[in-house]
Amino acid sequence: MEIGTVLPAIAFYLFASTACICALMVVIARNPVRSVLFLIMTFFSAAALFVMLGAEFLALLLVIVYVGAVAVLFLFVVMMLDVDFVELKQGFAQYLPLGGLLAFVLTVELIVLGTTFRLPENFSAQVPIEQGVSNIEAFGLVLYTDFAFFFEAAGLILLVAMIGAIMLTLNKKKGVKRQNVSDQVARTPKDGLELIDVKPGEGLS
Amino acid sequence: MTDLVFNISLMLPEVFLVLSALILLLLGAFGGRKMTSTVNLAAIVVLVVAAGLVLYKIPDEGSKELFAGALKLDYLAVFGKFIALLATAFSLLLAYGYLKTENRLSPEFAILYLFAALGMMIMVSANDLLSLYIGVEMQSLALYVLAASNRDSLRSSESGLKYFVLGALSSGLLLYGASLIYGFSGATRFDGIYEVVANGGSIGLMIGIVFLLCGLAFKVSAAPFHMWTPDVYEGAPTPVTAFFSVAPKIAAIILIARILFEPFLAMIADWQQVIIAISVLSLTVGYLGAIQQKNIKRLMAYSSIANMGYAMIALATGTISGMSGLLFFMVLYLISTLGVFACILAMRRSEGMVEQIEDLAGLSRTKPALALALTILLFSVAGVPPAAGFFGKYFIFVAAVDANLTWLAIYGAVASVVGAFVYLRLVKIIWFDEPAVEFVPVKFSQGAVVALSAVLMLPGAIWLLPALMEWSQTVAASLFLVNG
Numbered sequence: 007m008e009i010g011t012v013l014p015a016i017a018f019y020l021f022a023s024t025a026c027i028c029a030l031m032v033v034i035a036r037n038p039v040r041s042v043l044f045l046i047m048t049f050f051s052a053a054a055l056f057v058m059l060g061a062e063f064l065a066l067l068l069v070i071v072y073v074g075a076v077a078v079l080f081l082f083v084v085m086m087l088d089v090d091f092v093e094l095k096q097g098f099a100q101y102l103p104l105g106g107l108l109a110f111v112l113t114v115e116l117i118v119l120g121t122t123f124r125l126p127e128n129f130s131a132q133v134p135i136e137q138g139v140s141n142i143e144a145f146g147l148v149l150y151t152d153f154a155f156f157f158e159a160a161g162l163i164l165l166v167a168m169i170g171a172i173m174l175t176l177n178k179k180k181g182v183k184r185q186n187v188s189d190q191v192a193r194t195p196k197d198g199l200e201l202i203d204v205k206p207g208e209g210l211s
Numbered sequence: 212m213t214d215l216v217f218n219i220s221l222m223l224p225e226v227f228l229v230l231s232a233l234i235l236l237l238l239g240a241f242g243g244r245k246m247t248s249t250v251n252l253a254a255i256v257v258l259v260v261a262a263g264l265v266l267y268k269i270p271d272e273g274s275k276e277l278f279a280g281a282l283k284l285d286y287l288a289v290f291g292k293f294i295a296l297l298a299t300a301f302s303l304l305l306a307y308g309y310l311k312t313e314n315r316l317s318p319e320f321a322i323l324y325l326f327a328a329l330g331m332m333i334m335v336s337a338n339d340l341l342s343l344y345i346g347v348e349m350q351s352l353a354l355y356v357l358a359a360s361n362r363d364s365l366r367s368s369e370s371g372l373k374y375f376v377l378g379a380l381s382s383g384l385l386l387y388g389a390s391l392i393y394g395f396s397g398a399t400r401f402d403g404i405y406e407v408v409a410n411g412g413s414i415g416l417m418i419g420i421v422f423l424l425c426g427l428a429f430k431v432s433a434a435p436f437h438m439w440t441p442d443v444y445e446g447a448p449t450p451v452t453a454f455f456s457v458a459p460k461i462a463a464i465i466l467i468a469r470i471l472f473e474p475f476l477a478m479i480a481d482w483q484q485v486i487i488a489i490s491v492l493s494l495t496v497g498y499l500g501a502i503q504q505k506n507i508k509r510l511m512a513y514s515s516i517a518n519m520g521y522a523m524i525a526l527a528t529g530t531i532s533g534m535s536g537l538l539f540f541m542v543l544y545l546i547s548t549l550g551v552f553a554c555i556l557a558m559r560r561s562e563g564m565v566e567q568i569e570d571l572a573g574l575s576r577t578k579p580a581l582a583l584a585l586t587i588l589l590f591s592v593a594g595v596p597p598a599a600g601f602f603g604k605y606f607i608f609v610a611a612v613d614a615n616l617t618w619l620a621i622y623g624a625v626a627s628v629v630g631a632f633v634y635l636r637l638v639k640i641i642w643f644d645e646p647a648v649e650f651v652p653v654k655f656s657q658g659a660v661v662a663l664s665a666v667l668m669l670p671g672a673i674w675l676l677p678a679l680m681e682w683s684q685t686v687a688a689s690l691f692l693v694n695g
Binding site: 163 | 215218229236277278279281282317319320322323326329333341342345346348349352353355356359360362371391394395413414415418
């Protein structure tokens with residue numbers, strides 16, 4: 007066997023099995039912080055698989071977005087919220103028969119799908135990657151032309167999410183004292199000082 | 212580049228809606244409290260104008276693909292956009308009156324309605340799995356926030372959260388189905404999928420379409436994906452509930468119809484049984500659940516589940532007459548439901564809103580005009596003959612019998628009888644029970660919607676029904692003409 011075909015195969019099985027084992031550990035780990043750490047490991051393995059497919063941009067995106075933002079956010083939430091995860095898992099045995107049945111049906115479905123799958127004859131990726139063009143260039147060529155509508159619509163979805171988040175969390179409290187720099191600068195001794203002529207022996211009432 | 216400009220010019224209603232929404236957003240953000248009313252009223256005008264622009268932009272050749280096939284502008288899209296925009300406009304009118312009285316008016320409310328309407332416009336004209344998903348998400352995201360918009364109410368927050376979590380689950384199902392369809396057909400555009408399906412489908416496509424249908428059935432609250440409906444309808448602010456039960460329903464039903472009748476028509480033997488199962492379950496769960504309800508918003512939730520059962524009967528036929536019956540039925544359902552919700556919004560005593568069925572007792576003596584209108588609307592929803600709602604169900608049953616689904620039509624008719632009990636119980640409470648404490652005078656916006664819908668459902672039906680019938684037949688015929 008050629009070393010050129012063996013090495014990618016070894017790398018694939020290494021990353022794929024790491025991803026599967028870590029995904030399993032996410033579910034069964036007792037400590038929620040470990041679950042999140044295993045989730046990060048799963049993302050890394052998936053990113054490595056993307057690199058092997060030649061999709062280096064997606065791989066980086068996965069690491070930056072999911073590991074850098076989403077998983078770290080999860081970690082903070084898990085650590086900040088005092089949720090008793092052991093108690094949450096109490097019903098595990100109770101739901102096992104139904105859950106197991108569903109998992110079994112899904113597994114059978116996946117096996118059926120896997121065995122019947124064949125690449126469609128006229129199959130071509132919607133935008134074939136040209137040889138000698140890097141991922142980012144390929145994205146750049148279509149993002150604002152063929153996919154302009156999807157891009158703009160996705161941007162509007164993010165706007166809706168932003169409006170929603172502000173609408174649900176912004177609390178307009180009355181009587182909050184805020185710093186107003188121009189007011190502070192415009193303030194003169196006249197506004198701030200009051201000279202009172204105190205008569206001896208009487209004091210201020 | 213000229214191609215892009217041409218595409219955008221055909222999307223005039225959408226572009227107008229987006230630009231207006233952005234301008235109104237800025238007005239609301241910088242204008243302060245005094246702009247709130249203006250923004251809300253302007254949003255209603257924008258929706259009505261956009262509906263007018265939709266009719267103005269009908270393509271000459273019947274159907275036109277935009278953005279390299281991402282969207283499709285055909286008679287079905289025009290029909291769906293027009294109805295969804297008008298339904299949104301009337302819901303926003305109801306919401307405006309309600310929020311003004313409650314003193315909770317905010318500009319974001321109207322903006323979210325506008326973006327939800329935009330999502331629906333994308334849904335009804337989707338011609339690609341990607342635009343399908345984008346449309347569904349844009350609409351749903353706005354609806355999640357609207358459900359939770361009353362932050363001081365625990366139940367509103369609960370309903371928003373419940374809707375969000377279960378909605379995310381349904382989006383997951385939808386995406387899983389879409390990925391299977393893409394994997395087994397090699398295309399995300401509907402015409403590409405159509406070619407593969409026409410050359411003999413595969414088991415992967417079948418599982419894919421079933422998952423896709425599950426995700427979409429969730430959005431129209433058809434059983435067995437209805438669990439969220441009663442809680443969300445009860446917890447959300449009442450005008451938002453009114454909005455939920457009209458506009459998103461028509462958009463999602465048209466989307467389902469487009470998927471089933473355009474790319475997947477050749478696989479009718481595979482999806483027909485799924486649709487029939489959903490339809491039978493929806494009718495059963497909807498009406499049996501509605502019998503036990505004491506809260507009128509929960510009752511309307513179960514009623515909408517059951518009505519989706521009728522829509523599913525029409526989808527199961529897979530014929531032109533089924534499709535035209537579906538559109539006809541949906542519009543009549545929309546008008547009468549909106550009217551019923553306007554009546555529910557009028558259920559206000561001096562101490563606040565009430566929403567128990569007993570609160571309607573003796574309405575005929577305290578507010579005879581409202582009682583008469585509500586009775587007409589309830590007759591229409593129940594499908595009692597002189598009211599327009601009867602004809603909606605009638606054409607669906609005829610289409611089902613023609614498509615050799617006689618037993619399904621009979622089941623639907625039997626379910627209608629059970630349903631009639633639910634609605635006639637309300638009518639009995641309104642006309643024959645001892646009067647409860649009187650409601651405060653009806654606001655103009657609510658009264659207008661009630662009067663308009665009631666007039667359309669009974670005396671105006673003579674004019675409405677033939678016009679609507681003709682339009683829905685044209686739309687259905689054009690949809691099937693494309694498929695040859």
